[in-house]
Amino acid sequence: MCRVRGLQDGDAQVGFPRQLAEELPTARCRGCERNSPPGIVRQNPIVAADFMSHAEMGTARNANPCLRVGLSVFRTREQALHRWRLSQYLGSSIAAGELAAEHGKLKLTSKESGHITWWPYANVDRAALFTAVCKCQ
Amino acid sequence: MPIATPTERQALDPEVLLGQFSVERVLYEAEIPVIFVMNTALGQSLLAYTAEELEDGAWLVLAPCGHAAIADLIDGRLPVRDALTGSWMWLARKVGESVTQMWAIEPTDLPDEHLPYPGTMLLPEKEPVLTAKAIGPSISRGTVAASVIGFLAGAMRAAIKTVLDHLQERGAVRRSSKEIRALCDLPVQRFSFGSFEVSFAAPPGLAQDLTLLRAVELLCKGLAWAASDGESPFEAESDDGRSAILQAVNALTPPTVGSIEQIVIGGQWSRRGPLHLDRGSRRRVRNELRKARTEHVVLRKGRIGELDRDNCSFILRDIPGAPDSKAVFSEEQLDDILDYFTRGERVVVIGVERNGRMHTAAVTAEDRSNTVPSEG
Numbered sequence: 001m002c003r004v005r006g007l008q009d010g011d012a013q014v015g016f017p018r019q020l021a022e023e024l025p026t027a028r029c030r031g032c033e034r035n036s037p038p039g040i041v042r043q044n045p046i047v048a049a050d051f052m053s054h055a056e057m058g059t060a061r062n063a064n065p066c067l068r069v070g071l072s073v074f075r076t077r078e079q080a081l082h083r084w085r086l087s088q089y090l091g092s093s094i095a096a097g098e099l100a101a102e103h104g105k106l107k108l109t110s111k112e113s114g115h116i117t118w119w120p121y122a123n124v125d126r127a128a129l130f131t132a133v134c135k136c137q
Numbered sequence: 138m139p140i141a142t143p144t145e146r147q148a149l150d151p152e153v154l155l156g157q158f159s160v161e162r163v164l165y166e167a168e169i170p171v172i173f174v175m176n177t178a179l180g181q182s183l184l185a186y187t188a189e190e191l192e193d194g195a196w197l198v199l200a201p202c203g204h205a206a207i208a209d210l211i212d213g214r215l216p217v218r219d220a221l222t223g224s225w226m227w228l229a230r231k232v233g234e235s236v237t238q239m240w241a242i243e244p245t246d247l248p249d250e251h252l253p254y255p256g257t258m259l260l261p262e263k264e265p266v267l268t269a270k271a272i273g274p275s276i277s278r279g280t281v282a283a284s285v286i287g288f289l290a291g292a293m294r295a296a297i298k299t300v301l302d303h304l305q306e307r308g309a310v311r312r313s314s315k316e317i318r319a320l321c322d323l324p325v326q327r328f329s330f331g332s333f334e335v336s337f338a339a340p341p342g343l344a345q346d347l348t349l350l351r352a353v354e355l356l357c358k359g360l361a362w363a364a365s366d367g368e369s370p371f372e373a374e375s376d377d378g379r380s381a382i383l384q385a386v387n388a389l390t391p392p393t394v395g396s397i398e399q400i401v402i403g404g405q406w407s408r409r410g411p412l413h414l415d416r417g418s419r420r421r422v423r424n425e426l427r428k429a430r431t432e433h434v435v436l437r438k439g440r441i442g443e444l445d446r447d448n449c450s451f452i453l454r455d456i457p458g459a460p461d462s463k464a465v466f467s468e469e470q471l472d473d474i475l476d477y478f479t480r481g482e483r484v485v486v487i488g489v490e491r492n493g494r495m496h497t498a499a500v501t502a503e504d505r506s507n508t509v510p511s512e513g
Contacts, residue, residue: 054168059192060169061192062233070168076261079261086217086254086257087251087253088251088254089248110167112165115168
């Protein structure tokens with residue numbers, strides 16, 4: 001069990017992937033507003049594997065359990081590109097997409113870096129929401 | 138390529154050197170703390186960088202980092218890679234919340250993608266808006282001629298000013314000379330030696346200035362064309378615009394002679410990525426400029442009857458056999474022109490007439506000049 005500021009009580013019971021529901025029982029977070037948060041993807045064209053959380057991949061076992069079940073996106077293309085510049089091994093392209101309330105919950109987890117954690121609902125085709133917009137360089 | 142255990146390097150005792158692993162201060166975090174400060178067992182500051190996340194922990198790169206260096210990182214004066222590789226480095230294997238193994242390493246022991254991209258600053262807003270790098274066989278640390286430094290700094294300013302002046306002349310913007318100066322004279326964020334690079338920041342309070350962003354966008358459009366291998370002509374909204382942008386681009390191409398053989402333009406505002414300009418680019422630009430020559434050299438004699446200091450322009454009157462003529466000049470010429478205006482002296486003005494306006498190249502008193510019939 002863990003507590004993260006963000007999601008409303010009850011959100012975990014409605015529509016999140018089961019693992020997310022187990023990990024995030026209590027938190028508050030705003031719903032997705034229409035925006036285009038970019039993220040780093042390994043390849044172009046984008047595949048589903050580009051949108052798997054650490055929990056789904058079995059990695060970062062010691063990370064914050066709430067953040068571990070989310071996906072990393074950023075407020076702006078420049079912030080996503082900057083993240084890549086700091087850790088080039090993460091991928092090769094920047095993808096952007098538009099997220100709305102039906103796509104899950106978002107929380108700004110770092111104001112300085114612009115990092116947003118996205119907890120998508122279970123029925124969301126995550127990769128389909130994004131398009132590669134530029135190569136990292 | 139993942140990071141491999143550096144078995145050939147000297148292994149260190151993390152318990153002795155680090156003691157209890159503890160994050161003192163997070164400098165940059167995304168999904169995890171990526172860059173942070175921690176201490177050695179003796180309380181000395183270390184800069185820590187998460188080089189690779191693993192299933193059970195991470196590879197960390199640790200390097201010494203004092204308070205001044207941390208301040209430089211935060212203020213955008215020191216790239217992260219330089220902070221990590223500027224002195225000795227440790228590679229630490231973190232499992233859970235403990236460092237279990239550690240080695241003394243060199244930067245070459247790490248795959249390049251597991252260090253920050255060269256020149257990357259700690260925070261996204263501290264990334265330079267524009268960079269200009271000069272490359273040439275004689276340009277290296279300790280041998281960069283002053284002319285190279287002067288060229289890069291001056292060329293960027295001149296290029297942006299040329300586009301801003303064009304937007305002003307078209308009526309697309311209405312800014313005073315002082316404002317134009319502030320927009321085109323970008324602050325230098327840092328110099329980088331090796332091949333020499335100047336990193337520019339946005340003018341204070343003007344990072345979102347629409348006029349400046351528009352001018353840079355047009356400039357970068359021209360730079361991208363000049364850097365490309367294509368044969369297509371350069372397209373712009375108007376002939377004047379085409380000419381202005383090409384002239385701005387020309388200022389940023391390597392001169393035909395000298396130590397600079399290539400110039401690379403980058404930065405946040407260069408949204409097309411790094412643009413590589415060589416002497417071929419310069420030839421391409423000059424050939425394109427020649428195709429639509431709309432300017433010619435003029436010489437006029439008269440009296441400076443009106444002077445606008447804010448917009449660096451004057452009206453030349455009493456020109457024999459010709460109507461009054463408006464001319465613009467550079468700030469460097471202001472002192473001389475102000476003298477002639479104040480004394481009411483007759484002058485000889487030589488310049489280039491472009492789109493109905495004379496751009497002053499030289500001004501001298503008429504009675505001191507070699508007498509040449511007035512032209513134009």
